[in-house]
Every structure is written in C-alpha cells, then in structure tokens.
Amino acid sequence: MSQPVCRIALDIGNSAAKVLIEPVADASGQSVPQLQSASFLFAAQTEGQGDWTDQLCRWVAKCLSPNEAMSPNEALSPNAALSVSDPVSIRWWVSTVNHRASEQLKRFLADQQGPRSDSCESGLLRKLMSASSFDDCWREISYRDIPLQLHVDRPQRVGIDRLLGAYGAANRFGAPVMVVDAGSAMTLDLVTQGASQRSDSADASDTAGQFAFCGGAILPGLRMQQSALAAGAEALANFGSLALSGEGPSQRGADAGFPSAAAVPALGPARDTRSAIQLGVQAATVGGVTWLWQKYRENLQQATSGPKIPELPIVITGGDGTEISAYLGQCHELVPNLVCFALLDLARSATV
Structure with missing residues (x-):
C-alpha cells in the first residue's frame, strides 16, 4: 500500500x-x-x-x-x-x-x-x-511544466509566477481573463482561449493546453513607487518606507503608517504629504490597471472582429492585492495565493 x-x-x-x-x-x-x-x-x-x-x-x-x-x-x-x-x-x-x-x-x-x-x-x-x-x-516548476500555449518571444524568461497565475486563473474563471499580481512588482497579464492544436509545431510550448498566455505589462509595485519618490525627492525621503495601510496582507512588519483605504479621499486632493503619496500611488496603480484592461479588451475585439468589446474578467492576487481591490472600480475576483493554488492544480494533474 x-x-x-x-x-x-x-x-x-x-x-x-x-x-x-x-x-x-x-x-x-x-x-x-x-x-x-x-x-x-x-x-x-x-x-x-x-x-x-x-x-x-x-x-x-x-x-x-x-x-x-x-x-x-x-x-x-x-x-x-x-x-x-x-x-x-x-x-x-x-x-x-x-x-x-x-x-x-x-x-x-x-x-x-x-x-x-x-x-x-x-x-x-x-x-x-x-x-x-x-x-x-x-x-x-519551469515554464515547460505548465499546460499553457505561450504566445511570447522568450517563454523561458517569463517569470514562473506569472505563468502559474495565468494557469490558475484560467482554470477557475475561464478565458479570456486579465490577471493582476500585486507583489514587489505588479504584473498585468492576458490569458485567452488557445488556438487549435498543431501537430507540426516545432515548439511544444506553442500548443500545450487549452489556454494561451499572451504576455502583459510590468509596473512598479506599491512600495517600489514609494521608494522611487523617496529616492528622487529629498522632501519625501521620510515617507518612502511607509506601508499603504496598517492592516491586511500589505503590512510589512513595523513599517505601517499610512491611513487605511477608507480614510484616503477617493477623488482628492489630499491635504497632507502621507495622503498625497497614498493618493498618487493609488491613481498610478489603479489607472494603470484600468487603462490596460481597456486596451486588452480592444485588442481582443480586433482579433475576433466581434460586434462588441468582449467581457474581460479581472483576477487580482499577490501580497498587495487587497489594497488594489479596495480602489478598483471594475468588477473583479480577489484570489490570495493564486500561484500556490495553481501549483496544487499541477500536483493533482498528470501533466507534470
């Protein structure tokens, strides 16, 4: 036994x-x-x-x-x-x-x-x-272990967490789907239905799996943006290591100090330096997610020549996913530990 x-x-x-x-x-x-x-x-x-x-x-x-x-x-x-x-x-x-x-x-x-x-x-x-x-x-796990069609130039150079997040999100919500992983850096990737299997492909990564990873964008994470402000502006140096809120997954030890999401003006302007940094990071991050979501939808429409822009669900994960979720206007799913869930998906399957 x-x-x-x-x-x-x-x-x-x-x-x-x-x-x-x-x-x-x-x-x-x-x-x-x-x-x-x-x-x-x-x-x-x-x-x-x-x-x-x-x-x-x-x-x-x-x-x-x-x-x-x-x-x-x-x-x-x-x-x-x-x-x-x-x-x-x-x-x-x-x-x-x-x-x-x-x-x-x-x-x-x-x-x-x-x-x-x-x-x-x-x-x-x-x-x-x-x-x-x-x-x-x-x-x-390497990129070869993940049953995704990889529509990128150098699949071996794509972060394995991005590929696993794409795989885990598509397994749970289908495709197309936009995956936002809010970690030290924030990635915003597009997953679509894969093309028909082609037996004459020279690269197995082109045909593996029913979903296709189409690449995406990489933005500075929340703390990376704060650090950039601190490094580039002497007057803001004292605020560079502060967390966005004092609770939730985004807290890093004893560095909490920013007000919670509910305490920051939704439309601005902020009236103190801490809130101004918080609001600026919020605008840059949420604005980036929203703009790319719109562009991905437009690209999908052009690819399919459909009569209307297709639906594109958003899945958010990562250590700062809760912070992004609190501000994002589009409907979305918050899935902590998405990469880990994808690893368990692989472990249960016969593909690895």
Missing part, C-alpha cells in the same frame, strides 16, 4: 515565501478539505525570531501534528488523523523567482534528513521527509 502524500505549494517571490499546505487523508488520494496558508518574510520579522527557513519548517510541522500546540497567530491542525506516527511523504511543489532564497530553503530542507539535525522545533518534519529521497520531495 502506497504512502499518503502531503502536498505543499511554495511560492517564493522577491520579498516573501507563500506556503499552502494540503495534506492527503489516505493513500487513495482523497484530500483534506481545509487548506492552511502562511507567508514568511526573508528577513526575520522581529529580532530574535530566527531565520525564515526555520520558521517555515516549524509552521509546516505544527500544521501536520495534532499534538503540537499552536499559537493564536498560527493555523489550526488541518487534519487530526495525521500524527507523528503516520507514514506520510511530503512533496514540495515550488515556484521561484528568487533562486537565492529557494536554494537557501532547499539546503535547509535537505539538512533535515540528517540524523543530527535538530533545527526544527518538532522532529516531525525530518521524520516525514525521511520517507523518500529529497530529490523526490522537491519539484521546482
């Missing part, structure tokens, strides 16, 4: 690692309904808290162990049936645009198989990972 598998989706970005864990109840492959998620900054959030790799492993171990005490800020155990004594294999499905960070975690995880390793709070993770070789546990 084969061992049940615990799938862990890991999205390693420029500033944080996002984790989504989906334990499997038994060897038949039936998944536990609940998913547990967490985000870990690459720098320790508070002094003395320890390295992010150790924090991540402790969190995973606690999620899988019903006997481990969880703090109020941690997820509850997703499956009481799993315990330290159960023979379970962990499979890490990994998307990374930050190879230095992913290699750091990969080395840390490989070390957990050693008999002398005691860096994790619980021995559960080491025990689970010892069920098979580490090479079998770690699967880092």
Whole structure:
C-alpha cells in the first residue's frame, strides 16, 4: 500500500515565501478539505525570531501534528488523523523567482534528513521527509511544466509566477481573463482561449493546453513607487518606507503608517504629504490597471472582429492585492495565493 502524500505549494517571490499546505487523508488520494496558508518574510520579522527557513519548517510541522500546540497567530491542525506516527511523504511543489532564497530553503530542507539535525522545533518534519529521497520531495516548476500555449518571444524568461497565475486563473474563471499580481512588482497579464492544436509545431510550448498566455505589462509595485519618490525627492525621503495601510496582507512588519483605504479621499486632493503619496500611488496603480484592461479588451475585439468589446474578467492576487481591490472600480475576483493554488492544480494533474 502506497504512502499518503502531503502536498505543499511554495511560492517564493522577491520579498516573501507563500506556503499552502494540503495534506492527503489516505493513500487513495482523497484530500483534506481545509487548506492552511502562511507567508514568511526573508528577513526575520522581529529580532530574535530566527531565520525564515526555520520558521517555515516549524509552521509546516505544527500544521501536520495534532499534538503540537499552536499559537493564536498560527493555523489550526488541518487534519487530526495525521500524527507523528503516520507514514506520510511530503512533496514540495515550488515556484521561484528568487533562486537565492529557494536554494537557501532547499539546503535547509535537505539538512533535515540528517540524523543530527535538530533545527526544527518538532522532529516531525525530518521524520516525514525521511520517507523518500529529497530529490523526490522537491519539484521546482519551469515554464515547460505548465499546460499553457505561450504566445511570447522568450517563454523561458517569463517569470514562473506569472505563468502559474495565468494557469490558475484560467482554470477557475475561464478565458479570456486579465490577471493582476500585486507583489514587489505588479504584473498585468492576458490569458485567452488557445488556438487549435498543431501537430507540426516545432515548439511544444506553442500548443500545450487549452489556454494561451499572451504576455502583459510590468509596473512598479506599491512600495517600489514609494521608494522611487523617496529616492528622487529629498522632501519625501521620510515617507518612502511607509506601508499603504496598517492592516491586511500589505503590512510589512513595523513599517505601517499610512491611513487605511477608507480614510484616503477617493477623488482628492489630499491635504497632507502621507495622503498625497497614498493618493498618487493609488491613481498610478489603479489607472494603470484600468487603462490596460481597456486596451486588452480592444485588442481582443480586433482579433475576433466581434460586434462588441468582449467581457474581460479581472483576477487580482499577490501580497498587495487587497489594497488594489479596495480602489478598483471594475468588477473583479480577489484570489490570495493564486500561484500556490495553481501549483496544487499541477500536483493533482498528470501533466507534470
């Protein structure tokens, strides 16, 4: 009888690692309904808290162990049936645009198989990972693994998070769809229905999957815009590291300081420097999303020669997705951890 598998989706970005864990109840492959998620900054959030790799492993171990005490800020155990004594294999499905960070975690995880390793709070993770070789546990996804037609010039140079976001959004909402990933940089990509399969194609990436990734745009993220203002204008230097609000996914440690979305004038003008920066970043970001959404719709109309501009749903994800969602006028879907969900889609399929 084969061992049940615990799938862990890991999205390693420029500033944080996002984790989504989906334990499997038994060897038949039936998944536990609940998913547990967490985000870990690459720098320790508070002094003395320890390295992010150790924090991540402790969190995973606690999620899988019903006997481990969880703090109020941690997820509850997703499956009481799993315990330290159960023979379970962990499979890490990994998307990374930050190879230095992913290699750091990969080395840390490989070390957990050693008999002398005691860096994790619980021995559960080491025990689970010892069920098979580490090479079998770690699967880092490339563009070739994603069942999308890639209508771009150099698919190998497109961020893997963009391709996975496109794949995950199309799986859930169909195509065409516009995917906005609001991270350190903000990407705005278009996904359409794919062309008919062509057996004479020289590049398999041209014909893989029913959906087509058509490329998109890259804008500075919210904090990158603030940093640019701070670097270019001496009078604004003191405001460059402030977060857009003091709550929600966009908060970065102790750098909160801007008023919440509801407190900023919707139409302006702002009456103090902090609100003026907030309003300017809001206008640039939401204006960029809206303008590109309109252009993508016009391009779709030209491509299809239809009588009217087609509908184009918007899917928003990323660490600052909640901030973008609060201001965007168009109807949209907010899907946190979209890249992680796409990784789990791949893990459940036979395409990888």
